[in-house]
Amino acid sequence: AQSVSQHNHHVILSEAASLELGCNYSYGGTVNLFWYVQYPGQHLQLLLKYFSGDPLVKGIKGFEAEFIKSKFSFNLRKPSVQWSDTAEYFCAGGLYNQGGKLIFGQGTELSVKP
Amino acid sequence: GAGVSQSPRYKVAKRGQDVALRCDPISGHVSLFWYQQALGQGPEFLTYFQNEAQLDKSGLPSDRFFAERPEGSVSTLKIQRTQQEDSAVYLCASTPTGGGEQYFGPGTRLTVT
Helix, strand or coil, X not given: CCEEEECCCEEEEECCCCEEECEEEECCCCEEEEEEEECCCCCCEEEEEECCCCCEEECHHHCEEXXXXXXXXXXXXXXXXXXXXXXXXXXXXXXXXXXXXXXXXXCEEEEEEC | CCCCEEECCEEEECCCCCEEEEEECCCXXXXXXXXXXXXXXXXXXXXXXXXXXXXXXXXXXXXXXXXXXXXXXXXEEEECCCCHHHCXXXXXXXXXXXXXXXXXXXXXXXXXX
């Protein structure tokens, strides 16, 4: 079955700490991978995406993610978090041959203390 | 330009009532998706349109859920005889073509009492 899992439900960090959020996927075909972010009171926004090519992808606001095919992982990283990064983060996978419908992980709530 | 819009933003329905949720995708976007997001969970796929054709409705939880996009732009998700378990945020997303980045609307929060 197709699935996406996120390891951490709630992460609490101090400003300037480094961040890594885990994401693993289970798919049988070519997969596109995404990280979306939802700031408090706002709608889902795309942070970054991986379709093919360089497995290290850079997104907005200093975020990056690495696609490791052998580990079925697509972890999100940021070297130094800010208070404004407080939000909920969702990893998602999409099967291109199924119209691109997304399978989401359960989300990770990130709280950054000033 | 304008993003995806949804209305109403909040809906309270008594159990057994019918509701209709509207989605206005980004102009020109071919594909439109509906997702259901329960509290504390990630969004779950409900159904997908390419223009006016509903190509996948495998995620609709029951035959009380019905979606349409008759002219290939605006879409409506209808829930008949609402139940308490239908309480969730319903998200709409659109994309220029299938498989790419999806642009999400703000969602409609449905509460069934």
